Amino acid sequence: MQKIQIERTTAPKAKPADESKLGFGKIFTDHMYVMEYNPEQGWHDPKIMPYQPIVLDPSAMVFHYGQEMFEGMKAYKCADGRIRLFRPNKNIERANNSNRRLCIPEIPADDFLNAIKTLVAVDADWIPSRPGTSLYIRPFVIATDPFLGVRPSNTYKFIIILSPVGAYYESGLDPVKIWIEDDYVRAVRGGIGEAKTGGNYVASLAAQVKAHDEGYSQVLWLDGVERKYIEEVGAMNIFFKINGTVVTPMLNGSILPGVTRASCIDLCKHWGLPVEERRISVDELVEAARTGALEECWGSGTAAVISPVGALRYENEVMQIKDGGIGEFSQKLYDTVTGIQTGKVEDTLGWTVEVTPLEK
C-alpha cells in the first residue's frame, strides 16, 4: 500500500453554520485526495492536498470522449461519537468493475480504501451530526491525455472530494412519484449501463426534464431492447412487494448493481421474506397494481437510502401504491439500514468500517 502525502490547508473554510440547510453536493470540505496514473509508474504519488481547482489541457480526453468513472458513498458521525463508512469495499469493487468496462486501469483496493479513510479522517470535523445528515464521498477518475482521437487514455487522475450533505427527508420518509419512461432509453445490454460513468447520466437528462415537467420527481427506465422490462430509477434501484414476495430486477448488465440494493436483498432474506431477482415486465406491474397484488414499492440508493414510491405512471395509467403512503417494509428497511449506518442498530452483518480521526 502506498503512503499518502498529506499537505494541510493553511486557509480552512468556514464550516456550514446551519446543518438543516446543507442540501446535497453543493458544499465541499477543506481537502481532496489525488493520485496520478501513467503507464510507466502505474498509480502513484497519492496526495491529500487543499481542495483546489483541476487544471487540464483543453484537449484532455475526459472533455471529449467521456472516459470517466465515479462512485458515491457516505460517512456518518454516529451518536456514539464514532465515524462509520457503509460497505466501502462494495463501492471499491464496483469502481474497478466500471474501470474495466471503461478501459481505465484498476485501482488497488487497499490504496482506494486507505484513501477514503485517510481523507475522511483529515476532514472529520466536516461530518455533520444532525440526524439524517452525512458526509458524501465522491471518488472519481478522469482521463487526462492531451490528445484528440478515440483510444483509451494513457494518463489518469483519481480524485476524491467530500461534501457534507443534509437529511434527504427532514421530517420522516416522504413517498415519491415516478414516471415510467417508454421513449428515451438509458442503457442497453452490451453497453455501459452497469458502469458508473457520466455517459449513462447525460443520457438520462432529457427524460428527467420531461418527467419533472409532468410533476414526477424521477424516471423509471425500461430495458433498451424491448422497452418492456423494468430496469432502475435515475439514481436508485427499484423494489416491488407483490403478493408477499419482494421482487427486484436482476442484474442484467444494463443496470447499476447498487450497494443499497444488495443490502435490501440481504436484509429481506434475513427477515425470512421471499426475494426474487428476475425480469419484471411493466405489464406485470400494471396488472399487479390493478388487482391490488402490488403491496409496496421503493427505491434504494446512497442519497436517500430508501425512497417509498407513492405513485407510478406508465403511459396514461397512474398506479397509486399504499394510497400514496409509506409501506411497512420501506419503513423497516430505512430504519434498519440507517440504523446500522449511524450505529443505532447493532451491525451484526459486519457492514460498517470505522474511521479514526487524525491528530492535527
Next chain:
Amino acid sequence: MQKIQIERTTAPKAKPADESKLGFGKIFTDHMYVMEYNPEQGWHDPKIMPYQPIVLDPSAMVFHYGQEMFEGMKAYKCADGRIRLFRPNKNIERANNSNRRLCIPEIPADDFLNAIKTLVAVDADWIPSRPGTSLYIRPFVIATDPFLGVRPSNTYKFIIILSPVGAYYESGLDPVKIWIEDDYVRAVRGGIGEAKTGGNYVASLAAQVKAHDEGYSQVLWLDGVERKYIEEVGAMNIFFKINGTVVTPMLNGSILPGVTRASCIDLCKHWGLPVEERRISVDELVEAARTGALEECWGSGTAAVISPVGALRYENEVMQIKDGGIGEFSQKLYDTVTGIQTGKVEDTLGWTVEVTPLEK
C-alpha cells in the same frame, strides 16, 4: 451576432517543422476560442485568447455526469492560397441537435460560424499545406456547475481548439480491415447514439481494444436491439456497393449523421448511381459477400474522408472485398471530396466556405 474579443499570445509556439510528421490531434495552435453560458446572460462574452489550460472545480459536472458535446471538421490551405472550410453549417446544425438531446443550451449558428472563421483566421499560419494535411477544428461544450447531483448544468463553456493534422494516407488510399462486433453495443434507439458526445466513445473503447488485438483497425457496430443490423464504424459511417446500388444504413437515431456521409450520398446521386438509405442486416452482407454481389465497401468521416474497406470479419467469417484492394467509387469519392475541400475540383454544389486571414 456577438463581437469576439481577441487577445493575441505574446509567446507564440514554434510551428511543427516537418509536415510529414504531424500525426493527428497531438499538436495545438497558439489560440483558442471560449464563450461562457449562464442562465442570466445566455451565451456571452466570446473571446479568442492564448491557448491555455482549463481550470475547473473538481465538482464540475462534466467530470461526473458526462454533459459534454463535441464536433470535428477541418480547414484546408488550398493550392490557390485560399483557406476553405467544408460544409461548416452541417456541423453547426448537428452540434445543436446534439445539444438539444444532451440538455445543453443551443449555440446561435451565426456566433458559432463566426467563432470558427475568426479563430482559423487568427491561427491561419498554423494550417499546413503539404498534400493531405489540414487544420482539424474541435469545437466542444462542457458543463461547469460545481455541483454533485443529476440534472442539467446551469453553466457551460463552449471552446474551440485547433490542431494541424497530417495526411491520413501518406501514399495513396490504404484499405482497412474492420471487425463486426456482436457482443458490445455502442448505442441504441432512444439513447444518445446520434449525438456527438463522450458517452458514445467511451462505450466503444473495450470493443476497439479487442478488435485491435485481433488485428483489425476499427469496429463496425450492430444495432443494440437485435444485434443484427449494420450501424456505423467507430468514427465513420459505412457504405456498401451491392449489385450496382450504393447502400448505407438509414439514420435511425442511434448512428451519427456524418457530414461526409451526406456528401457521399449527394455525389453518388449526382453521378446517377442508385442510392438506398435503409436497414442492412449482417446476414444480407455475408450473403452478398459470398455471392460476389458485394462490390465495394468504404467508410466516410472527417478524419480520413474516405476509407476503402478491404476486409470485414463477422464471427468466424472473413469477407474479402475487391481482394483487399481499392474500389472505383471509394477512389472517385475520395478524389472528388478532397478535391472540393482543397479547391482542386470546382465546388459546383456550394459546399465550401472561405476564411480570410486576419491582419496582425
